[in-house]
Amino acid sequence: MSQNSSPLRELEHHDAFIARHIGPNDAEIAQMLRVVGHDSLEALTDAIVPASIKSATPLALPAAISEVEALAKIRAIAQKNQVFRSFIGQGYYGTHTPNVILRNILENPAWYTAYTPYQAEISQGRMEALINFQTLCADLTGMEIANASLLDEGTAAAEAMTLAKRSAKSKSNVFFVSNGVHPQTLEVLRTRAEPLDIELHIGDDAEAMHLDSFGVLLQYPNTFGQVHDYKALADAVHARGGLVAVASDLLALTLIAAPGTWGADIVVGNSQRFGVPFGFGGPHAAFMACRDAYKRSMPGRLIGVSVDAEGRPAYRLTLQTREQHIRREKATSNICTAQVLLAVMASMYAVYHGPEGLVRIARRTHRLAAILAAALRQAGVTVGPDFFDTLHVVDVDAAAIHAQAEAARINLRRIDGRSLGISLDETTTRADIVALAALFGAKVDDIDALDAATADALPAGLLRNTDFLTHPVFNTHHSEHELLRYMRSLADKDLAMDRTMIPLGSCTMKLNATAEMIPVTWPEFGNIHPLAPASQALGYKQLIDGLEEMLVECTGYDAVSLQPNSGAQGEYAGLLAIRAYHRARGEGHRDICLIPDSAHGTNPASAQMCGMTVVVTKTDANGNVDVEDIRRNAEKYSDRLAAIMMTYPSTHGVFEEEVVEICEIIHQHGGQVYTDGANMNALVGVAKPGKWGSDVSHLNLHKTFCIPHGGGGPGVGPCAVKSHLAPFLPKTFGGEGDVGMVSAASFGSASILPISWMYVTMMGHEGLRRATQLALLNANYIAKRLEPHYETLYTGRNGLVAHECILDLRPLKDATGISAEDVAKRLIDFGFHAPTLSFPVAGTLMVEPTESESLHELDRFIDAMIQIRDEIRAVEEGKLDREDNPLRHAPHTAVAVSASEWTHAYPRELAAFPLPSLKLQKYWPPVARVDNVYGDKNVMCACIPVDAYKEDAEA
Structure with missing residues (x-):
């Protein structure tokens, strides 16, 4: 017997990850191949892929390994990272992720496998979480509207620059950037400004008082920690027709005046310190808030409130989804994504702590900073005034202090040879204050005594005196039990991949395996500051280099x-x-x-x-x-x-x-x-x-x-x-x-790179190729099975499709009035997320099943589509009314089908249980079809007032 066919090797082969990732087993693959008319996966591949591009040799990657082996390998890589106590700041701060959020949001597939909320009716839970985020950001910044997050603070600042350019009255081509802005933000601004011929002017804040510019960007508190009064500057900029953009810090804004109260037009920042780990730089949810006048020019997604077909409040993506990229070559932004999972985490952090809890965290952080500043000053060290959480220490031997800090496993921000920064946060302890003071030769014997003798360092004229987070959602769920149930109630409203196939063409919603996700929350990956010394991130370097090679x-x-x-x-x-x-x-x-x-x-x-x-x-x-x-x-x-x-x-x-x-x-x-x-x-x-x-x-x-x-x-x-x-x-x-x-x-969103590293490592060269072949097979199986019922709009060589197929519903609409959107909404009644609607061709559905879906799930989707075709046929034949039919009124809520009165011309059972299998397991959408036109005419993008629900209940 050869080595390749030994019984042991066969047994070990079945322990590999490939079979866990790929849905159909060998017998099912054979059955599906018969349906599409090919003898093997290789024959199918040859029939689909042009010979002119086909790879002649296998991928030069290692063979597949088991989950246990892969986790051991990446654990060894992670252990090469060194987690020091971080006081670097510069826009990234230590935070405690509440365990209830860690386990039930970040580590919960109901949240992390969900898709963009284009289908409003099955996305009400995540949209409520996002509207909480929008409310949080608008309240704290003093702005009238906020979006559902942007990629990071640097790119949000760049979007603010271009928003100011197209919205300001000034005809200047100059954008002023304060030299108090975080350096990494300035780098992104330079990149984005140059191709657009925007001239950046970087200087002291005072220069902005007199400079002719279409806008300014200020940092509040600035990168050195100081809190300045910018009201006069904002007035001067406005007088010349410019706009004022401000990069700010949400935790600081619980204590200092909201930028909207002193003249800001646009406020951006990072919500990372609201419960999201450093992660070597990301992912983190940035935010953008602005005055109401600019909402139709604001980039990114915006969640709004509309009503459903039954008159109840319902969330939706508003203002034509607010994605500038849909304007194509006339676009001012290419933003087509948000940082939803991280925005949800930040919003839940605010829900959990509430306004009083956030103020407590901010007060404690500031008090520790004030105490440390007092200790340093007593030792003769010069510390800048008017700060929130960051000390700017000057006239010191920065290199010598850094060497001492490194020996103590402490990271400080080295600004130059004679100055450094120390940023405190909610994770800072009393012991940290003692250790930090000691680096400068200062001794802290009694923190409480020093606390009692030390005044706050916030400027008196800039203390916050406006309320925030007054909505009940931020004042209700402060026990773990209550927050757990609230998050579960939101997840139950939604469809994610933990419940159903999401057959989106061009979006490839495939298995996100648990083994791939596990390393993301390890402290060796999560607790590394993006500006930590390279010697402390050797594990990240190995991971990044390895993934790049893959x-x-x-x-x-x-x-x-x-x-x-x-x-x-x-x-x-x-x-x-x-x-x-x-x-x-x-x-x-x-x-x-x-x-x-x-x-x-x-x-x-x-x-x-x-x-x-x-x-x-x-x-x-x-x-x-x-x-x-x-x-x-x-x-x-x-x-x-x-x-x-x-x-x-x-x-x-x-x-x-x-x-x-x-x-x-x-x-x-x-x-x-x-x-x-x-x-x-x-x-x-x-x-x-x-x-x-x-x-x-x-x-x-x-x-x-x-x-x-x-x-x-x-x-x-x-x-x-x-x-x-x-x-x-x-x-x-x-x-x-x-x-x-x-x-x-x-390295962008470095902390989630372990996911892809694990995937490639566990699949190996054989598994990756097989995954591609199964993606091709699954798509062609669906197209072939649905061929008698729906026309596949485009096919390639040998009448086959690639990894997705477009079903043409336009002839059916011409004959019956039933649209592709009606079919998409009806699929919700079967417990499915709809395929991609009307892209790339209006009136079509683009279906991509991916290799992860089992034959059972593929057939379940096919059965649903066939039943829907039968319903359309019934409309064609006059058996169902052209207007009053289950497609035009889909989706159907539990409230509707259980109401005392049923006014439709079709049976309740057809509405609720169009297939017998649904009686065993049924997803009930929380709202009926959402009215998009109403939502655009009545723009509301903050938490729904409680009275709206009371009125609904009374009705």
Whole structure:
């Protein structure tokens, strides 16, 4: 018997992770292959994937290993990180994540496997949590409206800059940035301003009083900890037609005057210290709040309140979802994600502690800072005045003190050779104060006595005197029991992957395995400050280097940056690399970016943000990009051609045959090829974009590589490039490079990178290829089974689709009036999240099952779709009324179907239990169909007043 066929090896093979990740077993795979008409996975792959791009050799990655082995490996990596006591600050602070939130939000698949709340009726729980976040941010900042989070403080500040540019009356092209702004924020601002020809003026705050600018950015408290009165400055800026943006700190705002009270127009910041660990830089939920006048220009998502078909309050994404990228080449932002999971954590932290608890935490933090300052001053050390939690210590030997601190396993912020910063937080202890004072030769014998003799250090004229968080939600759930039940009640309203398949085309909602998630909350990964010395983050370096190598091998590119913390940021980084490459070769005039009209909206938005001119190319009747139109435009703009942006496999779910030819055309005319990595799940182990002629891609780790979507964030969008573009990847903080930072942390959302590392490590080269093949098989199985009932709009070679299929409902609407949206809402009654609605073609559903879904779940979805088709047929045949039918009134709530009076022309049972299996297990949507028009006409984006529920109950 050969080694490869030994009984022991067979037994060990079945312990590998592959079979846990992939849904169908061998027998089910054989059955599905028969349905699609192929003898093997290899034969199916050959029939779908063009030979011109197919990889000739397997991935050069290790073999699959078990969960136990992988966890042991990553534990050894984690232990190379050293967790020191951190007092670095600079926008990142120690925090205690309440255990009830840690276990029941961050570690709970009901929250982390949920998708973006585009389908409002099955997202009411997470949207309530997000509207709590919006209320929290609006209340503390003194603004009228806040969005549902942005990627990080640096990118939020950049969005504030562009919001000010398009909203200010001033015609100036100058944006003033205080030199008290956090340095990493300034780096992102530099990156974002240059392609847009915005002139940054960085200087002392006093300069802003007289400078002609369209806006200013202030930090409050500033990066050195000081709290300044900016009212006169704000008045001066407003008098010249400019807007005032402020980067602030939510905990500080519980004690100091809200920026909205002294003239701020836009307020941004980071909610990280509200219960979210350092995580070496992310993910963290930034926020943006602004005056009501600017709400229609505000980037990112915004949760609003509308009513449902039964007249009850209901949440929804409001103002056309507030995603600027849908304006394509006219976009002012490419933001298409939020940091939902982290925003939910921050909001629950505020719910748990309430306003009084937050003030207690802030007061204690400030008192410890004041006590430490007093101790240092008694020892002759100079400390700056007017601070909240951060001391600016000057005229000291910073190097010597740092050496002592490091020996004591303490991290301080070294500002320069003669000054440093010390930032305290809710994790700071009395023992820390004694240890910190000792570093400067100060002795603290009696903290209580020093406390009694020390005044607060907040300026008296800037103390907060306005209420915040008065809504009952922030004043009710302060016991663990109550918060636990509140969070459970919200989760029960929603559909996430812990309950059902989420068959979203182009979004790849696949298994986020528990073993992949476990390392995320280890302190060795969670408690490392992003600016900790490199010697303390050797484990992170090994993890990041290793993951970069894995991604290089999977894609065929030569280098990867893990800095972009969303797919849109990855797009932006890739286009910046192309732009810088052309400039380095003396061809900075190249500014034309070709983009097929089927592309995702972030593509043209990202190009516009890089200062490129978008030229839209045609697609043909089969949905494929029109190669001849690309050729015509490449020739027409040959001297100016910078790039083409294309998605592969295509947006419509097929492997287009001409991809190599397209790459050759672009290269012949001096351009670069950008391949959107949204559909990489159809390629891993089968084909490599870097080998067929593509120059750069972003990858969605939250799609292909198993990082969970978290209700619409976190995401990670690494940028992968060929060697000639590698010098133009984003630089790290303090590093060298022609392209600046695109995110505030050098490695973006570093703390969730263990998820993808674990996935690739456990799957190995064989498992990754098999996952791709099963993604292809599952999609084709659904298309084939539904073929008698729905037309698949586009197919590729041999009549097959790639990893997703588009079901065309337009003929059915023409015949019956039933729309794709009606079908999407009816699927809720079957306990399913809808497929992608009306993208890339209006009136269609795009279905992507992923490799993780079992045959049982695929068949359950197919049964639901067939029953829905039967209901549509009943409308066609006049058996169901054209208007009063279960599709037009879906989804059906428990309240509706159990009401004393039933007024519909179809039976209650058909509404509630259209399939017998639903009587055994049934999801009841908490609201009926939400009225989008009402929500846009009556914009309300804060917590619903309790009276609204009372009125509903009385009705």
